[in-house]
Amino acid sequence: xxxxYSQVFNGLVxxxxxGVMALGFMLILGVMEVxxxxxxxxxxxxxxxxxxxxxxxxxxxxxxxxxxxxxxxGLFIEWSAVRRVYGKDPLFGxxxxxxxxxxxxxxxxxxxxKIGYSxxxxxxxxxxxLLGFIWYSKYRLFMAALxxxxxxxxxxxxxxxxxxxxxxxxxxxxxxxxxxxxxxRRIRTVVFGLGAALAGIAGVIAGPMWSLKPTMGxxxxxxxxxxxxxxxxxxxxxxxxxxxxxGLSKSLTVLVWPRLSDLMMYIxxxxxxxxxxxxxxxxxxxxxx
Amino acid sequence: MMGKSKKIAGFGMxxxxxxxxxxxxxxxxxxxxxxxxxxxxxxxYADMGAAERRGMIMAVEEFTARGGVLDxxxxxxxxxxxTDPSAAxxxxxxxxxxxxxxxxxxxxxxxxxxxxxxxxxxxxxxxxNTNTNSSTCTGEHCHRCNFRVGPNNHMLVFAVAPWIAKNVxxxxxxxxHDYTWGRSGTKEFRDILKKEGGKELGESIIPLGTRDFSSxxxxxxxxxxxxxxxxxxxxxxxxxxxxxxxxxFGMDKDFxxxxxxxxxxxxxxxxxxxxxxxxxxxxxxLLDTPGTKEFVANYKKRWPDAKIPIPENNTxxxxxxxxxxxxxxxxxxxLKTNDIIRxxxxxxxxxxxxxxxxxxxxxxxQFVQEVYIARxxxxxxxxxxxxxxxxxxxxxxxxxxxxRAENPCKLEPFK
Numbered sequence: 001x002x003x004x005y006s007q008v009f010n011g012l013v014x015x016x017x018x019g020v021m022a023l024g025f026m027l028i029l030g031v032m033e034v035x036x037x038x039x040x041x042x043x044x045x046x047x048x049x050x051x052x053x054x055x056x057x058x059x060x061x062x063x064x065x066x067x068x069x070x071x072x073x074g075l076f077i078e079w080s081a082v083r084r085v086y087g088k089d090p091l092f093g094x095x096x097x098x099x100x101x102x103x104x105x106x107x108x109x110x111x112x113x114k115i116g117y118s119x120x121x122x123x124x125x126x127x128x129x130l131l132g133f134i135w136y137s138k139y140r141l142f143m144a145a146l147x148x149x150x151x152x153x154x155x156x157x158x159x160x161x162x163x164x165x166x167x168x169x170x171x172x173x174x175x176x177x178x179x180x181x182x183x184x185r186r187i188r189t190v191v192f193g194l195g196a197a198l199a200g201i202a203g204v205i206a207g208p209m210w211s212l213k214p215t216m217g218x219x220x221x222x223x224x225x226x227x228x229x230x231x232x233x234x235x236x237x238x239x240x241x242x243x244x245x246x247g248l249s250k251s252l253t254v255l256v257w258p259r260l261s262d263l264m265m266y267i268x269x270x271x272x273x274x275x276x277x278x279x280x281x282x283x284x285x286x287x288x289x
Numbered sequence: 290m291m292g293k294s295k296k297i298a299g300f301g302m303x304x305x306x307x308x309x310x311x312x313x314x315x316x317x318x319x320x321x322x323x324x325x326x327x328x329x330x331x332x333x334y335a336d337m338g339a340a341e342r343r344g345m346i347m348a349v350e351e352f353t354a355r356g357g358v359l360d361x362x363x364x365x366x367x368x369x370x371x372t373d374p375s376a377a378x379x380x381x382x383x384x385x386x387x388x389x390x391x392x393x394x395x396x397x398x399x400x401x402x403x404x405x406x407x408x409x410x411x412x413x414x415x416x417x418n419t420n421t422n423s424s425t426c427t428g429e430h431c432h433r434c435n436f437r438v439g440p441n442n443h444m445l446v447f448a449v450a451p452w453i454a455k456n457v458x459x460x461x462x463x464x465x466h467d468y469t470w471g472r473s474g475t476k477e478f479r480d481i482l483k484k485e486g487g488k489e490l491g492e493s494i495i496p497l498g499t500r501d502f503s504s505x506x507x508x509x510x511x512x513x514x515x516x517x518x519x520x521x522x523x524x525x526x527x528x529x530x531x532x533x534x535x536x537x538f539g540m541d542k543d544f545x546x547x548x549x550x551x552x553x554x555x556x557x558x559x560x561x562x563x564x565x566x567x568x569x570x571x572x573x574x575l576l577d578t579p580g581t582k583e584f585v586a587n588y589k590k591r592w593p594d595a596k597i598p599i600p601e602n603n604t605x606x607x608x609x610x611x612x613x614x615x616x617x618x619x620x621x622x623x624l625k626t627n628d629i630i631r632x633x634x635x636x637x638x639x640x641x642x643x644x645x646x647x648x649x650x651x652x653x654x655q656f657v658q659e660v661y662i663a664r665x666x667x668x669x670x671x672x673x674x675x676x677x678x679x680x681x682x683x684x685x686x687x688x689x690x691x692x693r694a695e696n697p698c699k700l701e702p703f704k
Contacts, residue, residue: 002511003507003508003510003511006507006510006511007504007507007508010503010504010507011504014501014503113335116525116526116529118529118530118533118558118559121537126537127536127537127539128537128538128539128540134507134510135510135538135539135540135543136538137503137534137537137538137539138537139537140503140537209500209501209534210500210501210530211500211526211529211530211533213526216500219498219500250501250504251503251504251507254493254504254505254507254508255504255508258493258494258495258504258505258508259467259494259496261496261504262496
């Protein structure tokens with residue numbers, strides 16, 4: 001049983017990180033109806049920024065500044081390109097952001113080279129810790145705590161501020177928000193920036209765990225997409241629950257049949273699509289329109 | 290409109306033709322020995338490529354200081370494989386057809402070496418593949434023109450695994466990278482375990498591109514009975530990620546890990562303290578073998594700014610390979626491919642910076658040499674910042690190499 005608890009625990013920790021990764025993706029999809037394939041690339045850029053900044057600024061400063069820079073890139077992307085596809089066929093946005101993702105990958109190759117890097121975990125959380133039933137990585141515990149804080153902050157922003165209320169309203173009915181005289185254009189830019197920053201911070205957090213390489217973004221985009229389909233578009237808790245489900249499915253499948261561990265989340269997604277196409281917490285679905 | 294485009298096409302043709310002819314004319318001179326270096330300068334193995342080229346340059350400079358080879362100047366023509374077999378084949382073709390090299394060296398990646406050696410065989414040009422390990426390069430894919438300077442996988446596994454079975458224990462768990470090299474590595478480990486009468490406690494098959502090993506490590510942590518050692522055949526960035534996570538989860542303290550080969554540059558990347566396990570190594574700069582100290586001193590003098598401050602296994606092979614190629618040219622007193630091959634087949638190298646001589650097997654062109662069994666040192670044990678291994682022992686080449694009956698290699702007749 002010790003192994004089962006250990007794997008559940010590990011799955012939940014991973015799930016929290018997946019939740020952060022998917023949240024930005026979900027917000028952009030919910031508000032703009034754009035499937036942002038550059039989300040993974042922004043995740044990678046965040047990790048690479050941290051790699052460059054950490055030797056000069058230290059861990060904490062780069063944890064704040066790297067995502068901020070990614071957020072600014074997000075604002076620029078939205079302002080220069082993505083806003084042109086709003087209201088059009090979702091395929092346009094998908095293709096445009098897919099192209100951007102490829103461009104970002106090449107830019108990473110040009111700037112940082114093709115070789116993989118590993119970022120050291122900060123000293124104060126290096127090494128293992130005994131949690132009673134399991135020897136666990138201190139860094140991953142720290143990571144889970146950071147993810148919880150981040151999720152908490154986003155929840156407060158969405159639920160407790162007027163801006164969050166407008167964004168949520170935009171998710172459920174953007175025409176009505178416009179009709180009420182809100183500046184939908186600016187809201188969308190802000191949401192895109194926020195989503196990009198969330199991708200960036202997830203990259204900074206995941207960097208020491210997964211090591212860096214130019215293609216690392218692609219390993220994020222599919223889980224993010226799957227999580228949003230499972231959890232449902234437009235729901236904060238959907239992203240969190242979807243993340244936890246994917247994290248748990250990965251770690252628990254290793255117990256039974258390791259080769260299935262990458263496939264399991266797709267199987268779950270398939271089941272959800274059949275049983276409840278809008279996702280567990282979803283309020284609307286692209287598929288149902 | 291038609292006229293204009295025809296004109297442009299005509300100009301283009303003339304331009305291309307001149308370009309093609311001029312390169313051929315320039316390179317026709319024959320008072321130099323042209324050595325083709327085909328080695329990764331970009332891609333996954335760029336650093337290892339740079340390391341082997343440093344060794345090659347040292348060997349060329351030694352010959353040049355003595356007046357070249359066959360009284361001719363040695364010219365190195367370097368091409369980048371990009372760690373990509375199709376690019377490697379294209380560049381090898383360019384070296385043979387356009388640059389008219391007399392012989393070629395380099396590779397690092399086994400799949401590049403297979404591609405290059407096929408081109409070399411077609412062009413009848415001697416090729417030393419350096420720093421590759423896949424057994425197929427001197428097995429199924431062996432060629433008359435192809436020689437392998439380093440030990441192959443079979444030699445590495447048969448050096449380290451029996452030692453582990455005898456000295457560490459016979460309850461093994463396997464971590465297998467889910468592709469050809471990984472599966473064949475575990476198969477060879479498994480065969481040895483069976484022969485030694487050991488017990489397999491299970492296997493984790495790791496998909497290529499896995500970055501997060503936490504679930505696998507937790508699974509191994511909870512195994513009952515606990516394995517004596519976890520035998521890993523896992524490569525590239527996945528391997529360095531795994532080593533870091535083994536450390537992250539404190540598994541370095543309670544578990545032992547075995548690997549077929551450790552490249553010095555991988556150990557260097559991960560760093561002292563996180564470098565773990567028992568494994569085979571091809572060569573080590575702190576070996577107490579004849580000539581090693583001088584070689585290290587020469588390297589330090591020649592490359593004071595190199596990222597890795599000492600010659601690593603890739604540098605060693607680059608140096609030995611180039612030196613032996615040039616010596617073979619001298620012995621043959623000819624630059625003709627068949628003469629060089631005849632001077633190499635069955636040749637024994639005595640000053641190889643190892644305990645026992647290296648022998649070039651005439652029927653598969655494998656450099657049969659000793660392989661060292663080593664263990665990663667902890668940060669405390671290390672004597673200096675380059676001291677990563679404790680060499681526990683070594684296996685003589687003939688004891689670990691595939692026999693003729695086991696090796697499917699059949700060389701083509703001389704052209």
